[in-house]
Amino acid sequence: MNENQVLAMCGCRCDLCKAYKPNVEKNDQRKTLAEMWHKYYGLDPTIMDSCSGCKNNPLDYNCSVRKCVLEKGLNHCGDCGDFPCNVFYQCCGTFSEEEKKDFDMDEYNEYILAYDNETRLKEYNSVR
Numbered sequence: 581m582n583e584n585q586v587l588a589m590c591g592c593r594c595d596l597c598k599a600y601k602p603n604v605e606k607n608d609q610r611k612t613l614a615e616m617w618h619k620y621y622g623l624d625p626t627i628m629d630s631c632s633g634c635k636n637n638p639l640d641y642n643c644s645v646r647k648c649v650l651e652k653g654l655n656h657c658g659d660c661g662d663f664p665c666n667v668f669y670q671c672c673g674t675f676s677e678e679e680k681k682d683f684d685m686d687e688y689n690e691y692i693l694a695y696d697n698e699t700r701l702k703e704y705n706s707v708r
Contacts, residue, residue: 586633589649589656590672591697591704594633598691604630616691620683645671658701674698 586594594600598613610628617623631637634646641647648667649656657663675696680688 587656587700588634588697589643589654590634590645590668591656591658591701592672593694593697593700594631596694597631598694599628599631601630601632613691616687619687620692643671656701657697658704663701663705664698668698672697 584595586600588594595603597603598609604610610630614625614628617625634640634643644667645657649660652660654660657668675683675692683692
């Protein structure tokens with residue numbers, strides 16, 4: 581992992597996320613991000629607030645992954661010996677390589693890659 585990457589506790593790449601506050605301040609692409617979430621996840625977020633990342637938001641009590649990571653004193657799920665677990669899968673989506681074949685890869689790389697946390701954390705675990 582390089583020093584410019586900002587990982588959420590679930591392994592999402594905040595620095596690639598179009599809703600991450602520093603990215604919104606540079607170039608607000610939240611509308612297109614919402615469209616991509618609808619297209620690839622079936623979600624319909626009508627309002628996408630900018631986000632400072634879960635590590636910077638002490639009021640985020642709703643995320644079970646964040647709670648688990650904090651209770652275990654870890655940086656993110658990839659540091660846990662139980663990864664991937666049921667807590668991770670409660671909140672985190674995953675795409676199989678077969679599903680990725682149906683993606684527009686430009687859209688995937690620009691708008692979805694930030695959230696491919698399972699692949700990222702499995703790679704992290706394989707090199708540590």
